Amino acid sequence: MPFGNDPPDYVHLRSNESQMQLITISENGDTPTPSGSPCFNAPARDEAPAVIFMPGKGTFRWWKTRTTMEKCLIPVILFFLILSVILLAVIINTDKRIEAKMVDKATETDTDTRSPPHEDPRVRPPDLDAEFTTVTPVLTTEKPQEPEVCTSPGCVRAATHFLNAMNMTVDPCEDFFEFACGLWNEQHPIPDDMFGYGTFAYAREQVRQQLRVLLEQEHTSDSESINMARSTYKSCMNKTQLDELKTEPLFETLTELGEWPLLQENWDETKFNLTHLLVDSRRDYGVDVFFQLYIYADSKNTSRNTLFIDQANLALGRGTRDYYLNVTLFSSHMTAYRKYLRKIAQLLKTDGNLTRSEKDMNADIEKIIDFEIELAKIIVAEDERRNNTRLYNKKEIADLYSLLPQVEWVTFFQSIAPADLKHLFHNQTEIIICEIEYLRQVSALIASTDKGLLTNYVLWRVVQSNVRYLDERFDDIKQDFLKVMTGQQQSAPRWKDCAQVPSTVLPLAAGAIYVQAHFQESDREEAIRMIVHLRNSFADLVRKNDWMDDETKKVAIEKANSMINNIGYPDVTNDWKQLDQQYQGLEIQESDTYYYIMKKSVVWMQSREFQKLIKPFDKHEFDISPAVVNAFYSPEKNAITFPAGILQPPFFSGTFPKAVNYGAIGAVIGHEITHGFDDQGSQYDKDGNLHNWWSESSLNAFDTRRRCIVEQYGNYTVPKTTFRVNGKLTQGENIADNGGVKEAFQAYQKYVLENGEEPRLPGLQQYTNEQIFFVSYAHFWCGKKKEAAAMQQVLTDEHSPEVFRVIGVLSNMQAFADVYKCARNSPVNPDHKCIVW
Incomplete structure (x- = not known):
C-alpha cells in the first residue's frame, strides 16, 4: 500500500506485475518515474523570500x-x-x-x-x-x-518553502488547502511533459536529476551490479542504436510467438496453441493476459510462499474497466486507444514491408477492442475486492482444469518455471485462486472466440509491453495517446525515463549509488526515533478510544509494536559483495541493446521469483529501491518502508524544526502505521496472517466508523469535473491519512511537553508551531492535475485527490479547529466528524 499515487499501469515495466514486486516504471513522477533529453524541464526555482527579522536600531x-x-x-x-x-x-x-x-x-x-x-x-x-x-x-x-x-x-529553509507556498489572504478555516498551497499552485504551472505537478512530484524530479548525474559518471565501480545499472542507463540513452535497430527486435519477438495475425496475409491457425502462446508471453516477456500469476506469502501462513492466480488486468491498466464500459463518458478515450493501436500496427507493417490491407487490419483492431470490452465486463471492480478473505481460495492446480480448461496447467507452470523447479508443479500443487467466478467467465469468453482473435489479443499485449524499448517514433505515438488519457502535452526528455530504468531492473544497485551520494545517516536515525514516537502515539489513541474492548485494544497495540521498520536503505547497499549477490545470474553487458537488456531482466526476475517457492517468506526483505519517493506498508510482512528518496526536503530534514518534520514525514509515518488498521490491513494479525483478531463488538464499531469515512469522501466532487471520489475504493488510504495526521500531531505535542516550545519560523512568527504543523502537512500535497488525469485518478487510484487528503483529514480533527480557532460548522470545522482512530 504505497503512500503516494500510483502511476497508470500502461507505463509499467510489465503489463501485469506481481503485486509483491513493486518495481515499476511510471510517468510524470507518480512513483519511480522516467522520461527523456538533456534539457531538464526544471520546476520553478526554490528561491528564498525576504526573511528578515529586525528587532531594533x-x-x-x-x-x-x-x-x-x-x-x-x-x-x-x-x-x-x-x-x-x-x-x-x-x-x-x-x-x-x-x-x-x-x-x-x-x-x-x-x-x-x-x-x-x-x-x-x-x-x-x-x-x-x-x-x-x-x-x-x-x-x-x-x-x-x-x-x-x-x-x-534548517528553519530558514523550511520557512522559505512555506512562504513560497501559502496564500495568507485566505481564511484557513474556509479553505485550508488554498491557504497552505495557493501561492505554490499559482506559481508552479504543470510542465508540458507531465500531467500533474506538486511538491511530491517536485521531490521525485529532484531524485531523477540526481540519479541522472550519478548514472552518467564515467566511473567503473568495484560493484558489478552498479556497473550494470550504469550500462542499463547508457543503453536506454543510446538513441543512435535504437534508430538503427528500429523494430527489428520486436519482429524477432513476433516470430518467436508465431507471428501476429493482424499483420499477416495468410496466418496459419493450425499452429495455434493457447497454452504455448501464454507460456512464451509470460516466460520471455513477463506478460500475463487472461489471468495474473504471482508468488508471494501465503496469506494464512506467512512463513511460506505460494502460488496465486488472479484476474487479468486490461491493456489500459488496473482499475480501468470504466473506460471500456461507459461509452458516454469515455468515447474519446477509447477512440485514442484505437488510434494508438492502429498507429503502432501501421508502423510495424511499414517497417516489415508487409502487404496486408489497411481495411483488414482495421477490422481486426475493432475486433480486439470489442473483445477487450467483453473482458472488461467480467473483471471484478477494484472497490469490490477489499475483502481479502473472499479472495483467499486455497485449491490445487488440478482444480484449474475445471475452471479454465483451455489451458494445460501443469505444462504451463512447468514451462515458465526454472528447469530445476519443474518438479514442484503437478496436479496436487497448492495454489490460491483470488477470483474463481472470473476464471469460469473468462473460460466461456475464450471458448466463444476464434483462434485468430485470441492470438491477436495476446500478441497485442506483448507488443504494447515492448514498444517502449524501441526508437522514438513509438514515443511520439504514445504521446498522442497520453494527451487524451492524462492531458500530458508533450513527451518528457528521454533521460527522465532512462534515469529510472536502473531503479526498476536493479533497484538496490541504483539505490546504493543514490544513498551514498545524497543520504545522511543522521536523517535515518532521526526517522527511526520518530517512528518510535509515532508508534507510541498510535498506542495512546487505541487506549483512549471508547469503542474497542480491552482485549482487542491489547492485540492492536501488540500488532503496532511488532511492525518491522525499513528505513532509508537495506544494509546490503553498503556491502558491494552482498549487493552483487542480489543480482547473481543477471549479466548485463555494455554492448547489450536496450531491448535485450529489458528482456533479459524480465526473465531473470521471474526466475528469482520462482526460487522463492523453496524458501521461507522473508518478512525483512527491503525490496524497494532506496531512490523511490514514496512509502509503503505490507500487511503480510506487517512492515513499514520509508526509502531514502522520501526522507528529504521539503518533507523532512534533520535540520528542520520538529513541527515541520512531524507535520510532513511524521504524518507519512503515521499513515503507514495506520494502514495496519484500515479496512484491509485490519484483516491481518501481527504476524501478517489473514486472521480475525477482533471481538465482534469492536469489529462492528470499527465498521460503523469505516462507513462514515466512505460516505464523507464519497460526497467530495473533484474540482473542474462532475466526478465524485470513490469513497469505497479510497477508504483504506483515507483511514490511513486521518489516523496518520492525528498520531503525528499528538506525538509532536508530547515532544513539546517533554522538551519545551520550539522557536518559531522566521517570517512566519505570527503563526504558532502547532499551526505550522498543519501547514507542513498540507504542503506535502500542494499541486494540481490536468482534468483528464484527475478523472483517471478517481477511476483507478485508491488515493483521494490531493485537495481532499488535506480538507478531508483536517475537517475531522477537532485539534485543527482549536489551533486555528475555527468557528463551529465552518467549512473545515463541520459539526459532524468521522473518526476511526
Whole structure:
C-alpha cells in the first residue's frame, strides 16, 4: 500500500506485475518515474523570500563598528547560509536593557509584523523584565513581545518553502488547502511533459536529476551490479542504436510467438496453441493476459510462499474497466486507444514491408477492442475486492482444469518455471485462486472466440509491453495517446525515463549509488526515533478510544509494536559483495541493446521469483529501491518502508524544526502505521496472517466508523469535473491519512511537553508551531492535475485527490479547529466528524 499515487499501469515495466514486486516504471513522477533529453524541464526555482527579522536600531550601531573587511565578508557568509546580517547582529553583543527597550520600540514601529486573527503569540516570562519595571516606567505596560525566532539554516529553509507556498489572504478555516498551497499552485504551472505537478512530484524530479548525474559518471565501480545499472542507463540513452535497430527486435519477438495475425496475409491457425502462446508471453516477456500469476506469502501462513492466480488486468491498466464500459463518458478515450493501436500496427507493417490491407487490419483492431470490452465486463471492480478473505481460495492446480480448461496447467507452470523447479508443479500443487467466478467467465469468453482473435489479443499485449524499448517514433505515438488519457502535452526528455530504468531492473544497485551520494545517516536515525514516537502515539489513541474492548485494544497495540521498520536503505547497499549477490545470474553487458537488456531482466526476475517457492517468506526483505519517493506498508510482512528518496526536503530534514518534520514525514509515518488498521490491513494479525483478531463488538464499531469515512469522501466532487471520489475504493488510504495526521500531531505535542516550545519560523512568527504543523502537512500535497488525469485518478487510484487528503483529514480533527480557532460548522470545522482512530 504505497503512500503516494500510483502511476497508470500502461507505463509499467510489465503489463501485469506481481503485486509483491513493486518495481515499476511510471510517468510524470507518480512513483519511480522516467522520461527523456538533456534539457531538464526544471520546476520553478526554490528561491528564498525576504526573511528578515529586525528587532531594533542597535543593529546599525554594531555595523558601524565593523572593519571594511568584515563588512565584505559577513554578507557573503550570510548569503550562503541564507541568514540575515541584521539577525546575527542582534543576537551578538546586545545588552539586555537596551534590547528590551528596542524590542518595545520595534513593537510600536514595525508595521510589517502583523498577527492574523488566529495568532497565539508567546509572551516573554515576566521575571526577565522585572528589574526594569521600577527603573523605566514606560515598560510597566507589559506589552506582548515578539516570540523567539529560529535562525538556523534548517528553519530558514523550511520557512522559505512555506512562504513560497501559502496564500495568507485566505481564511484557513474556509479553505485550508488554498491557504497552505495557493501561492505554490499559482506559481508552479504543470510542465508540458507531465500531467500533474506538486511538491511530491517536485521531490521525485529532484531524485531523477540526481540519479541522472550519478548514472552518467564515467566511473567503473568495484560493484558489478552498479556497473550494470550504469550500462542499463547508457543503453536506454543510446538513441543512435535504437534508430538503427528500429523494430527489428520486436519482429524477432513476433516470430518467436508465431507471428501476429493482424499483420499477416495468410496466418496459419493450425499452429495455434493457447497454452504455448501464454507460456512464451509470460516466460520471455513477463506478460500475463487472461489471468495474473504471482508468488508471494501465503496469506494464512506467512512463513511460506505460494502460488496465486488472479484476474487479468486490461491493456489500459488496473482499475480501468470504466473506460471500456461507459461509452458516454469515455468515447474519446477509447477512440485514442484505437488510434494508438492502429498507429503502432501501421508502423510495424511499414517497417516489415508487409502487404496486408489497411481495411483488414482495421477490422481486426475493432475486433480486439470489442473483445477487450467483453473482458472488461467480467473483471471484478477494484472497490469490490477489499475483502481479502473472499479472495483467499486455497485449491490445487488440478482444480484449474475445471475452471479454465483451455489451458494445460501443469505444462504451463512447468514451462515458465526454472528447469530445476519443474518438479514442484503437478496436479496436487497448492495454489490460491483470488477470483474463481472470473476464471469460469473468462473460460466461456475464450471458448466463444476464434483462434485468430485470441492470438491477436495476446500478441497485442506483448507488443504494447515492448514498444517502449524501441526508437522514438513509438514515443511520439504514445504521446498522442497520453494527451487524451492524462492531458500530458508533450513527451518528457528521454533521460527522465532512462534515469529510472536502473531503479526498476536493479533497484538496490541504483539505490546504493543514490544513498551514498545524497543520504545522511543522521536523517535515518532521526526517522527511526520518530517512528518510535509515532508508534507510541498510535498506542495512546487505541487506549483512549471508547469503542474497542480491552482485549482487542491489547492485540492492536501488540500488532503496532511488532511492525518491522525499513528505513532509508537495506544494509546490503553498503556491502558491494552482498549487493552483487542480489543480482547473481543477471549479466548485463555494455554492448547489450536496450531491448535485450529489458528482456533479459524480465526473465531473470521471474526466475528469482520462482526460487522463492523453496524458501521461507522473508518478512525483512527491503525490496524497494532506496531512490523511490514514496512509502509503503505490507500487511503480510506487517512492515513499514520509508526509502531514502522520501526522507528529504521539503518533507523532512534533520535540520528542520520538529513541527515541520512531524507535520510532513511524521504524518507519512503515521499513515503507514495506520494502514495496519484500515479496512484491509485490519484483516491481518501481527504476524501478517489473514486472521480475525477482533471481538465482534469492536469489529462492528470499527465498521460503523469505516462507513462514515466512505460516505464523507464519497460526497467530495473533484474540482473542474462532475466526478465524485470513490469513497469505497479510497477508504483504506483515507483511514490511513486521518489516523496518520492525528498520531503525528499528538506525538509532536508530547515532544513539546517533554522538551519545551520550539522557536518559531522566521517570517512566519505570527503563526504558532502547532499551526505550522498543519501547514507542513498540507504542503506535502500542494499541486494540481490536468482534468483528464484527475478523472483517471478517481477511476483507478485508491488515493483521494490531493485537495481532499488535506480538507478531508483536517475537517475531522477537532485539534485543527482549536489551533486555528475555527468557528463551529465552518467549512473545515463541520459539526459532524468521522473518526476511526
